[in-house]
Amino acid sequence: MARKIIVLGEVRDGSLRNVSFEAVAAAKTASEGGEVVGVLIGDSVNALSGELIHYGADRVITVENEKLKQYTPDGYSQALMAVIDAESPEGLIFGHTSLGKDLAPKVAAKLNSGLISDVTGLEIAGGNLVFTRPIYSGKAFEKKIVTDGLVFATIRPNNISPLEKDESRTGEASSLSVDIKDLRTIIKEVVRKASEGVDLSEAKVIIAGGRGVKSEEGFEPLNELAKVLNGAVGASRGACDADYCDYSLQIGQTGKVVTPDLYIACGISGAIQHLAGMSNSKVIVAINKDPEANIFKVADYGIVGDLFEVVPLLTEEFRKILVNA
Amino acid sequence: MNIYVLMKRTFDTEEKITISGGQINEDGAEFIINPYDEYAIEEAIQVRDAQGGEVTVVSVGNEETEKQLRTALAMGADKAVLINTEDDLEYGDQFTTAKILSEYLKDKDADLIIAGNVAIDGGSGQVGPRVAELLNIPYVTTITKLDITGSNATVVRDVEGDSEVIETTLPLLVTAQQGLNEPRYPSLPGIMKAKKKPLDELELDDLDLEEDDVEAKTKTIEIYLPPKKEAGKVLEGELADQVKELVNLLHTEAKVV
Ligand SMILES: Cc1cc2nc3c(=O)[nH]c(=O)nc-3n(C[C@H](O)[C@H](O)[C@H](O)COP(=O)(O)OP(=O)(O)OC[C@H]3O[C@@H](n4cnc5c(N)ncnc54)[C@H](O)[C@@H]3O)c2cc1C
Ligand SMILES: Cc1cc2nc3c(=O)[nH]c(=O)nc-3n(C[C@H](O)[C@H](O)[C@H](O)COP(=O)(O)OP(=O)(O)OC[C@H]3O[C@@H](n4cnc5c(N)ncnc54)[C@H](O)[C@@H]3O)c2cc1C
Numbered sequence: 001m002a003r004k005i006i007v008l009g010e011v012r013d014g015s016l017r018n019v020s021f022e023a024v025a026a027a028k029t030a031s032e033g034g035e036v037v038g039v040l041i042g043d044s045v046n047a048l049s050g051e052l053i054h055y056g057a058d059r060v061i062t063v064e065n066e067k068l069k070q071y072t073p074d075g076y077s078q079a080l081m082a083v084i085d086a087e088s089p090e091g092l093i094f095g096h097t098s099l100g101k102d103l104a105p106k107v108a109a110k111l112n113s114g115l116i117s118d119v120t121g122l123e124i125a126g127g128n129l130v131f132t133r134p135i136y137s138g139k140a141f142e143k144k145i146v147t148d149g150l151v152f153a154t155i156r157p158n159n160i161s162p163l164e165k166d167e168s169r170t171g172e173a174s175s176l177s178v179d180i181k182d183l184r185t186i187i188k189e190v191v192r193k194a195s196e197g198v199d200l201s202e203a204k205v206i207i208a209g210g211r212g213v214k215s216e217e218g219f220e221p222l223n224e225l226a227k228v229l230n231g232a233v234g235a236s237r238g239a240c241d242a243d244y245c246d247y248s249l250q251i252g253q254t255g256k257v258v259t260p261d262l263y264i265a266c267g268i269s270g271a272i273q274h275l276a277g278m279s280n281s282k283v284i285v286a287i288n289k290d291p292e293a294n295i296f297k298v299a300d301y302g303i304v305g306d307l308f309e310v311v312p313l314l315t316e317e318f319r320k321i322l323v324n325a
Numbered sequence: 326m327n328i329y330v331l332m333k334r335t336f337d338t339e340e341k342i343t344i345s346g347g348q349i350n351e352d353g354a355e356f357i358i359n360p361y362d363e364y365a366i367e368e369a370i371q372v373r374d375a376q377g378g379e380v381t382v383v384s385v386g387n388e389e390t391e392k393q394l395r396t397a398l399a400m401g402a403d404k405a406v407l408i409n410t411e412d413d414l415e416y417g418d419q420f421t422t423a424k425i426l427s428e429y430l431k432d433k434d435a436d437l438i439i440a441g442n443v444a445i446d447g448g449s450g451q452v453g454p455r456v457a458e459l460l461n462i463p464y465v466t467t468i469t470k471l472d473i474t475g476s477n478a479t480v481v482r483d484v485e486g487d488s489e490v491i492e493t494t495l496p497l498l499v500t501a502q503q504g505l506n507e508p509r510y511p512s513l514p515g516i517m518k519a520k521k522k523p524l525d526e527l528e529l530d531d532l533d534l535e536e537d538d539v540e541a542k543t544k545t546i547e548i549y550l551p552p553k554k555e556a557g558k559v560l561e562g563e564l565a566d567q568v569k570e571l572v573n574l575l576h577t578e579a580k581v582v
Contacts, residue, residue, distance in 0.1 A: 109458035114542025184463035300557035
């Protein structure tokens with residue numbers, strides 16, 4: 001069944017996030033030969049339409065408004081509802097990002113619709129559009145279908161491959177003017193704490209530290225390694241509880257669930273709650289001085305040793321090959 | 326202040342997950358209050374203690390959910406409400422749960438509703454924002470700080486590691502992120518008192534809901550476990566050689582760097 005699917009493109013620091021290209025690819029599958037319409041919301045987003053089209057959107061609608069400079073659920077839902085009213089899509093796909101998680105349930109409630117969150121894969125199987133998503137923080141997976149109403153999903157970053165970028169692709173870009181009325185939540189200030197650069201949920205490489213890192217300064221060698229590999233730094237709850245780092249870095253069942261290409265666990269014992277958050281990573285490396293540590297059971301490669309020796313050596317070695325590459 | 330907490334009963338985080346007959350096997354499993362909902366309960370108690378009022382903890386579940394509701398009462402909540410769907414519904418999704426909760430809440434004049442950011446089993450994070458929308462009140466998700474003065478609230482929201490300072494007004498729904506507070510353990514006197522606190526049980530009928538009104542929009546057709554990860558290779562030899570070997574393996578064999 002051909003469908004018209006709306007994809008919400010997400011803009012961060014002036015550029016489109018990768019997950020938006022992945023959402024376009026997901027929408028292509030979900031559209032079953034129908035149309036993929038990109039939507040961009042913000043105070044200055046028109047210039048980004050082309051890129052969404054290069055990644056596979058058939059056309060793009062932008063909603064620009066001063067009041068949409070920052071994300072608020074009221075502002076964005078008003079903009080999006082105006083587009084939905086104009087387009088009557090059969091489906092919607094957002095990234096399962098901070099913004100997508102916050103906005104999608106509100107829009108679903110407005111539309112009286114279902115919503116399949118945190119999707120890691122989708123396919124047409126047996127005549128159905130079937131979504132796969134982790135449950136129990138990745139300890140199990142479920143396959144879900146829509147039984148009534150809109151096809152609405154948020155997709156987890158880093159799991160669905162974007163389509164090849166094709167700069168010769170063209171498509172219509174139009175803009176819709178929407179009157180944004182009272183916003184009930186006002187952002188007074190944004191305090192930037194996240195390590196500059198790579199976001200944990202989208203990182204291809206994660207260097208994670210646990211209680212073995214021993215102090216806030218102990219994270220320094222991990223930061224160095226992350227920098228060389230263009231990765232992000234994460235942590236176990238043990239490290240967060242001990243105040244070595246911020247809770248926003250926590251990975252696990254009550255933290256972030258991540259699936260990078262490479263996960264390097266340093267001084268992490270491998271408690272079941274931690275494993276729930278990272279064991280679906282493509283390649284796992286464990287560095288721990290205890291050869292019996294549970295983390296070695298899920299690691300593809302392990303080094304038994306002191307992380308303060310091993311990590312700097314690793315950084316040096318990677319630096320060499322990456323310079324040569 | 327009239328405060329409501331939305332609470333889900335869930336698997337203990339220590340539990341390994343197994344499947345039998347296509348379903349998650351619950352036999353012998355330990356159940357707990359969803360960890361994020363513990364933060365929600367703690368925050369509600371702190372707001373009540375500072376501002377006066379009453380904390381009611383609400384859960385959509387079955388008879389067994391009474392245990393977690395009693396724990397919430399033992400922590401210090403004043404009242405608990407179980408909306409028991411066992412006899413009425415066989416299947417539900419987030420649409421179902423949010424609809425039931427909002428029907429219950431719509432005439433309660435709640436000033437503040439606190440939910441968890443996400444349930445560690447279902448994992449969608451939908452219920453909080455859905456309920457707020459259905460009640461037509463503002464919401465802020467993944468909060469790490471809440472200050473209330475009169476009918477104004479200042480909230481700190483965790484956004485992928487950055488913090489937003491948000492101003493809004495009551496009535497308000499917020500969802501709790503880790504770091505919001507340190508949930509207390511129920512004390513012995515708390516546990517004794519909890520036995521006498523009211524725990525009401527409702528069914529769909531009591532909310533004037535028909536099965537059709539809450540029928541799920543999505544359906545689970547299969548549940549499976551991820552392929553078991555084989556323990557890999559622990560490297561040996563001189564440390565410097567191990568490191569070289571590892572870099573080589575990651576670069577040329579696994580090709581992840
Ligand atoms: C409800 C609940 C939810 C939870 N959620 C999470 C979650 O989301 N994420 C999470 O991570 N945990 C979570 N936990 C906590 C979890 O059970 C563990 O306590 C925690 O993961 C332990 O952190 P750790 O591995 O850093 O510390 P530890 O278990 O103390 O391990 C430290 C490791 O470092 C090694 N080490 C020490 N020094 C060095 C060195 N110099 N070089 C190399 N190795 C060294 C030690 O051998 C040890 O293996 C949760 C617990 C509960 C009860
Ligand atoms: C009658 C019925 C049958 C169901 N059958 C199934 C089934 O067969 N299979 C299945 O996988 N799921 C089933 N569910 C559960 C449902 O799919 C979701 O798990 C539930 O709606 C919550 O979604 P979530 O786990 O993603 O929670 P999230 O949206 O992630 O939860 C966020 C927050 O919302 C609040 N919240 C969530 N759930 C509840 C609740 N029940 N009561 C009070 N507050 C809550 C909590 O504060 C929680 O921290 C059923 C639900 C109902 C009502």
